[in-house]
Amino acid sequence: MKLLLTSGGVTNPSIHLALEQLLGKPVAESRALVVPTAQWGHPMCGPASVRGLVAAEPDFRHFTGLGWASLGVLELTALPTIGQERWVPWVREADVLLVDGGDATYLCHWMRESGLADLLPSLPDTVWVGVSAGSMVMTPRIGEYFVEWASAPDDRTLGVVDFSIFPHLNAFPTNTMADAERWAAGLGVPAYAIDEQTAIQVVDGSVEVISEGQWTKLG
Numbered sequence: 001m002k003l004l005l006t007s008g009g010v011t012n013p014s015i016h017l018a019l020e021q022l023l024g025k026p027v028a029e030s031r032a033l034v035v036p037t038a039q040w041g042h043p044m045c046g047p048a049s050v051r052g053l054v055a056a057e058p059d060f061r062h063f064t065g066l067g068w069a070s071l072g073v074l075e076l077t078a079l080p081t082i083g084q085e086r087w088v089p090w091v092r093e094a095d096v097l098l099v100d101g102g103d104a105t106y107l108c109h110w111m112r113e114s115g116l117a118d119l120l121p122s123l124p125d126t127v128w129v130g131v132s133a134g135s136m137v138m139t140p141r142i143g144e145y146f147v148e149w150a151s152a153p154d155d156r157t158l159g160v161v162d163f164s165i166f167p168h169l170n171a172f173p174t175n176t177m178a179d180a181e182r183w184a185a186g187l188g189v190p191a192y193a194i195d196e197q198t199a200i201q202v203v204d205g206s207v208e209v210i211s212e213g214q215w216t217k218l219g
Contacts, residue, residue, distance in 0.1 A: 001120050002127045002203050003160070005135035007167035008196030009062030012212040015199045016066075022127045022203070023095055030095040032068040037076040038099070038133040041106020041149040053100055063098055063131055076107075079114035091119060094126065101132030101167075104142045105152035111137065117158060132167045135200070139164045145183045161202055162189065169195040169214060177216065184218035191218045 002022045010016050016027075023030050036053050039045035051057075054073050056065040064071055072090065074097070079087050091097070099107070111117040120128075128138070136142045140159040143166075147155050164187050166180040180193035192200060197213025209215055 001123050002125070002201075003138060004127060004129045004199050004201055005138060005161075005165060006129065006131055006199040007135070007169070007171075007194045009060075009131050010066055010129070011062045012197050014210050014212050015197075018199065018201055018210045019127070019129065022201070025095075027066050027068060029069050031070045031093065032064070032096045032098050033072045033074040033090065033094045034064050034098040034100065035074050035076060035107075035134070036100050037110050038102030038104065038107035038137070040077070041103030042101075042133070043148055045102050063100070063129075076110040076114040076116060079116070084115055088119065091116070091123070091126075096127040096129055099128060099130045099134030099137070101134055103147070103149040103152070104133035104136040104157050105147055105155065106149040107133055107137045108157045109152075111158065120160070135167065136165050140189050141187055143183045143187055145179075161207075163207070164189055164191040165200070166191060166193040166218070169193045171196055180216070181218060187219065189219065192216070193218060
């Protein structure tokens with residue numbers, strides 16, 4: 001699987017170019033599935049924000065609203081009840097999974113419960129575009145700072161990559177560089193702090209930062 005791990009989506013021409021290079025074709029010719037599941041685990045999200053995401057409303061113009069050839073919804077909490085024979089073909093036919101933010105530990109739980117986490121290694125050509133928690137879920141740990149799901153056993157996530165991500169750098173008063181440095185100090189793994197104009201591309205183990213904004217490697 002090819003990863004494009006972002007804080008705020010495909011927010012500038014550099015990230016857009018990287019996305020189309022990963023896809024091997026224009027966005028307008030690509031089939032997307034959006035995964036809203038992480039939103040249900042975060043107290044700041046709910047029906048209105050999920051609706052906006054799946055309807056590709058203007059607030060999501062950098063993500064679901066990019067102009068995909070087709071856009072479907074993959075809700076992970078439903079998958080265990082319908083059987084892999086139904087949903088696995090949907091995933092295999094998609095060019096890209098658009099995985100939204102929310103709580104990364106909740107998303108991690110349902111990726112494992114649904115079977116999607118086990119399927120990922122068999123999808124070498126599929127592009128994973130994460131926003132916030134949708135990116136953080138691929139890391140080893142998110143730090144207690146970002147755990148909002150009350151039932152989370154700890155801050156561990158999938159560990160597909162070997163670094164952690166501090167998103168939304170300087171987008172909120174509690175997401176300053178000083179906050180990122182304190183967060184990174186207790187992780188024990190390399191980490192990146194990235195703003196809304198930055199993405200981390202990972203292909204075959206090769207990591208590249210793509211940015212028209214601010215980012216820092218920590219640790």
